[in-house]
Amino acid sequence: MSAIETTYREALRQALIDAMNEDPDIVVLGEEVGLYGGAYGVTKGLIDQFGPERILDTPISEAAIVGAAVGAAMSGLRPVAELMYVDFVGIVMDQLANQAAKIRYMFGGQIGVPMVLRSQGGTGRSAAAQHSQSLEAWMAHVPGLRLAMPATVNDAYHLLRHALTLPDPVVFLEHKGLYVQKGTLDTAQPDAPWGKAVVRRAGHDLTIVTYSKMLLESLAAAEQLAAQGVSAEVIDLRTLNPLDEETVANSVRRTHRAMVVTEAHLTGGFSAELSARIHESCFDHLEEPVARVAGEDIPIPVSPPLERNAVPNAQLITETGLWLVQRKAPAWAL
Amino acid sequence: MSAIETTYREALRQALIDAMNEDPDIVVLGEEVGLYGGAYGVTKGLIDQFGPERILDTPISEAAIVGAAVGAAMSGLRPVAELMYVDFVGIVMDQLANQAAKIRYMFGGQIGVPMVLRSQGGTGRSAAAQHSQSLEAWMAHVPGLRLAMPATVNDAYHLLRHALTLPDPVVFLEHKGLYVQKGTLDTAQPDAPWGKAVVRRAGHDLTIVTYSKMLLESLAAAEQLAAQGVSAEVIDLRTLNPLDEETVANSVRRTHRAMVVTEAHLTGGFSAELSARIHESCFDHLEEPVARVAGEDIPIPVSPPLERNAVPNAQLITETGLWLVQRKAPAWAL
Amino acid sequence: MSTDNRLLHALYRDMRRIRSLEERVSELFVRSESAGSMLHLSIGEEGIAGVVHAMERQDSFTTHHRGHGIFVARGAEPARMLAEIAGKANGYCRGKGGSMHIADMGLGHLGANAIVGGGIAHAVGAALAYKRKKQPRVSVAFFGDGAMQQGILYESMNLAALWSLPVVFACINNQYGMGTRVDRAAANLAFDDRARAFGLDGVIVDGADVELVHETAERVLSNARQGKPGFMSLTCYRFYGHARMDKSPYRDEAEEAAGRARDPLKKARDKLIARGAKAAELDALDAEIAAEMDAALEAAVNSSLPSVDSMFEDVFAPDQPKPVPVRTRLNAILSEAAK
Amino acid sequence: MSTDNRLLHALYRDMRRIRSLEERVSELFVRSESAGSMLHLSIGEEGIAGVVHAMERQDSFTTHHRGHGIFVARGAEPARMLAEIAGKANGYCRGKGGSMHIADMGLGHLGANAIVGGGIAHAVGAALAYKRKKQPRVSVAFFGDGAMQQGILYESMNLAALWSLPVVFACINNQYGMGTRVDRAAANLAFDDRARAFGLDGVIVDGADVELVHETAERVLSNARQGKPGFMSLTCYRFYGHARMDKSPYRDEAEEAAGRARDPLKKARDKLIARGAKAAELDALDAEIAAEMDAALEAAVNSSLPSVDSMFEDVFAPDQPKPVPVRTRLNAILSEAAK
Ligand SMILES: Cc1ncc(C[n+]2csc(CCOP(=O)(O)OP(=O)(O)O)c2C)c(N)n1
Ligand SMILES: Cc1ncc(C[n+]2csc(CCOP(=O)(O)OP(=O)(O)O)c2C)c(N)n1
Ligand SMILES: [Mg+2]
Numbered sequence A, B: 001m002s003a004i005e006t007t008y009r010e011a012l013r014q015a016l017i018d019a020m021n022e023d024p025d026i027v028v029l030g031e032e033v034g035l036y037g038g039a040y041g042v043t044k045g046l047i048d049q050f051g052p053e054r055i056l057d058t059p060i061s062e063a064a065i066v067g068a069a070v071g072a073a074m075s076g077l078r079p080v081a082e083l084m085y086v087d088f089v090g091i092v093m094d095q096l097a098n099q100a101a102k103i104r105y106m107f108g109g110q111i112g113v114p115m116v117l118r119s120q121g122g123t124g125r126s127a128a129a130q131h132s133q134s135l136e137a138w139m140a141h142v143p144g145l146r147l148a149m150p151a152t153v154n155d156a157y158h159l160l161r162h163a164l165t166l167p168d169p170v171v172f173l174e175h176k177g178l179y180v181q182k183g184t185l186d187t188a189q190p191d192a193p194w195g196k197a198v199v200r201r202a203g204h205d206l207t208i209v210t211y212s213k214m215l216l217e218s219l220a221a222a223e224q225l226a227a228q229g230v231s232a233e234v235i236d237l238r239t240l241n242p243l244d245e246e247t248v249a250n251s252v253r254r255t256h257r258a259m260v261v262t263e264a265h266l267t268g269g270f271s272a273e274l275s276a277r278i279h280e281s282c283f284d285h286l287e288e289p290v291a292r293v294a295g296e297d298i299p300i301p302v303s304p305p306l307e308r309n310a311v312p313n314a315q316l317i318t319e320t321g322l323w324l325v326q327r328k329a330p331a332w333a334l
Numbered sequence C, D: 001m002s003t004d005n006r007l008l009h010a011l012y013r014d015m016r017r018i019r020s021l022e023e024r025v026s027e028l029f030v031r032s033e034s035a036g037s038m039l040h041l042s043i044g045e046e047g048i049a050g051v052v053h054a055m056e057r058q059d060s061f062t063t064h065h066r067g068h069g070i071f072v073a074r075g076a077e078p079a080r081m082l083a084e085i086a087g088k089a090n091g092y093c094r095g096k097g098g099s100m101h102i103a104d105m106g107l108g109h110l111g112a113n114a115i116v117g118g119g120i121a122h123a124v125g126a127a128l129a130y131k132r133k134k135q136p137r138v139s140v141a142f143f144g145d146g147a148m149q150q151g152i153l154y155e156s157m158n159l160a161a162l163w164s165l166p167v168v169f170a171c172i173n174n175q176y177g178m179g180t181r182v183d184r185a186a187a188n189l190a191f192d193d194r195a196r197a198f199g200l201d202g203v204i205v206d207g208a209d210v211e212l213v214h215e216t217a218e219r220v221l222s223n224a225r226q227g228k229p230g231f232m233s234l235t236c237y238r239f240y241g242h243a244r245m246d247k248s249p250y251r252d253e254a255e256e257a258a259g260r261a262r263d264p265l266k267k268a269r270d271k272l273i274a275r276g277a278k279a280a281e282l283d284a285l286d287a288e289i290a291a292e293m294d295a296a297l298e299a300a301v302n303s304s305l306p307s308v309d310s311m312f313e314d315v316f317a318p319d320q321p322k323p324v325p326v327r328t329r330l331n332a333i334l335s336e337a338a339k
């Protein structure tokens, strides 16, 4: 039996260890990935196991870190660059979007950039506006990048393992609120192939499409909805690029109602892309407009009650679900 | 009579001149804005008129330019920072999104950052993958930023003038293909107030929602559509933040069909937000799904025939319009 | 008191207030009253009081994530600071910013920044404004040794030198960026060389000697006021972990003991006593400060949390429309669809 | 020929080929055959041949937007270069990259970059790979004086020095970044100081003297190969405008004349003749090169444009699904809705 109970953090760590054991070209570089073991502990102990030549502590030079990873990836290594918080991606967007993502294309297919940029985002630690963001929409808009956002322990492991076999750059976004999440890791058995969404809970009244930590809130909401007679199907996208439109469309064509749940700001978020695609593919099947339950269009405030309310939670998802399926207006709908 | 025929470039230049004459706190800083007169000539001659203390040529240090503009804006100036190509925004996203956009919020409303970041994007000059992008989606996803994308000569002037009176940071995106565009400038009369969309052509069969240079393609398409019996209404959003949902919704509720046209890559583009909002607000009025006619999900290739085909044109808009309204399948629809 | 002693006494007072405040920040956390655990204490770095003291009333500054001490020395109200760190409505930033984003325009505090290197260019921009407006003001960018490896610093230095701006770059070299000792982050530790290579005056000063820091800062600031921007690096030691939860397993006790032995506060106290100050008087001062900080702590703990509605304020200026809450949008959409 | 002369002769040949190629690039534009007008000629900078000549076969390099010359010296096929610049299917990058994005993995050309400073860190990363794989290779980052003001350069230098990587930073100081003379961009022009402040060896060399450039580059490269990364700056002059359309109104004729007088090509030729080479022989070489370049130009002009479908290739690796064209999506959506 290869399945064990572990945490999201440990699953990621194990993925790195297993991949590094198999592929000597994998190196990890980033701030505090070595001696410190990673700001969130994902690389703990790796420097002892693989030595400072494969686990490289870097100065606080994000642009050069990602730039060096790009050059290394073009030269025979498979770097895993760690960006401590996805909020810092603004410093490296040029290296990510103009360089890593476009090199294969600009150079007419001569070479690829097989690197993984690991980072983490999201709220939950009162880390304030510059350490709590969900910026996947920026990356999702860049042709040439793959984008994974695992929500489960098993996906943390398998999506990272798969990312470390791909010929193109992958942005791999973890969630700071998931590291301590427990679950089952079966190193021999992914939940589904890379690029396929997974139906985490089956239902027939409503489809909830989500990813990353909002999967937990969505599943909790589905439970509450069930108690009130609404059967919600919950789809975990797992990767935003590739995007599995088919699983989503097949579900919505059955349920006739859809909700998209993301932690990121509503406006211009990936929730818009998902909503648009559902409308496009399921136009004649929808009984109600697709509801976007997303983060507020405000910077993340530090104060706990504000921070909590700046992003969706199970209650909001439940209320919106009841509104969608049973036309039961919640308290906030006058 | 205050109306004159001029170009988009000249209208922008005149806006800067008029604003600088009225407000001594306005300074312009950026690469080649002085002696050179701006890479696209928008600031030509300004250094002679206002001197090197208000027209500041900078080194090639985009992050520090925008960072300095932020600090100056907090300290009594109203800086206009020029980013030569919007493609370089990846170098300044931290200063733009984590600093300029969030300072008022993080500091509890104590101070604002009244600056304008001018830049230009788009295809049309065989400038290749790192000099041809349409990256407004990144900025549109950042709470705290205003975002203007003028398509006409009069808007070039008035939106820039208005941006230079606002208390908050404004990203002002021009299009490299519009600078030589001719039109009427009436310095006394804006086309509409800031934040309001303008119906550039009235119609009743179909609503085309667009902005920036795609307005020209959309209007050309509307002409072709008219010749084939389809009456298309063309809406120019002018600003993406604020976003005028009402004008769009009112139109679509009349026409029952909508198309969104943008030059930016389809996936994760602002076209998704527009499509989602139209579906949300006009769900019961739509006869067909909202069609997104957008840039391909590929980096912009340099070769002219490829570049041209990487973004929408009037023909594609027309064909999609006929498909939407008359169910007349174009050649590419087998 | 001689002028010298008066100065040192004032500096000692500032330094004690910094340490005393930081102890209360720590206590806030222990009592589960802080907003989060990303609390970076400046204990060991109190020598910065020398820089702050050298600033004039009209000068401004930006700080980094470890900026409490600088702001205390500048005259912050401890109760409002602690309230902010606790995420309370009456904090400096209405509970929106927290420990890493405290600011106070009244005191020229242009803002703490949680992006390493993020606030440096803002000081350059402020200096640009002062120069253009012919105001005799200087702006000081405070940052850590970690930021010495961020590119924007060198772009900023070059701009400052090129434009002869009244700005000072003040590095607080506490030997660590998180778990990375500075010699594992920088190939050349002569940071003053770097500044000079970009056309600035540069000096490294012992941050444990607050009088020396002050004297140096006066010179650097006065040059800056005359259009000669400068750089100074204070050598000190981060007494505790990077943030409140970090126990610094990456460094050993001997090193910590040696680092903590270079205590700017103790050094100032010893000097004062050597110059004739009475221990009892200093103790009384310490106690007075402790009492003030205790009161501030209780006030912060007893303050109210902000109302949830307030979170939609301050995204844009007050006269601008506020963002539409997700619930309001959903309500409008679903009500319309339900018609 | 003596070894010396043989070397100079080879360098002269490379330099003549650079100039001759660039003249054809200009002609492509004049004949409206280039893809766009963002063409940056390296005429005046031919001294770079000295650096390229000092590189070993297994070494690699990245270039900037003005990179044609470097690649020619490295042995590029002129016809494929010109085809790429014309956006043709048989260009180095299948007509996708163009002048500013030429690359050739076969010759160790890791890519030209249109982002000022954008390719510098790639050379550092390549060097990291060589070191880790224990390959005796060096990577050279070429860039202009304008990039000396981009922060990523200093982050890259620091990384290189900290990790003792086999990398060389080669600045081509042609005195201008577009219309900005270097002294209006940098507060301190002793760029070697900057490199040293970051822990690198640094040297400034007269780019008009290709033998000196070569000798210096051999030393810097050999140090780098042994783990001592270095910096060199070639002083030269951009003979023409920034890009093909720029007439350089921001500089005067006297300055241009003085700058063009420092012609690396003429200097090499004069030296060769002084050392006994025959003018006629050099003329014959020049003519041979001109004929080669003319043929390359015609070949490029006569090449085919890429098929529109090819634009969906190379976004991801060939074994990965291609992006879905907008038309295909629309068709699927509208057909489904029409059912
Ligand atoms: C751009 C950026 N990179 C990384 C971090 C994470 N981080 C926060 S503080 C810190 C160490 C900073 O060290 P230093 O500048 O010396 O300041 P100190 O903590 O020692 O006061 C790091 C890496 C960050 N906040 N911003
Ligand atoms: C990041 C970035 N900023 C600005 C530009 C626009 N630009 C292209 S070349 C250039 C001047 C570069 O000067 P230098 O580095 O000296 O190279 P040179 O053109 O002299 O060869 C500028 C400003 C750019 N391409 N990338
Ligand atoms: Mg430090």
Ligand SMILES: [Mg+2]
Binding pocket: D144, D145, D146, D172, D173, D174, D175, D176, D177, D178
């Ligand atoms: Mg140059």
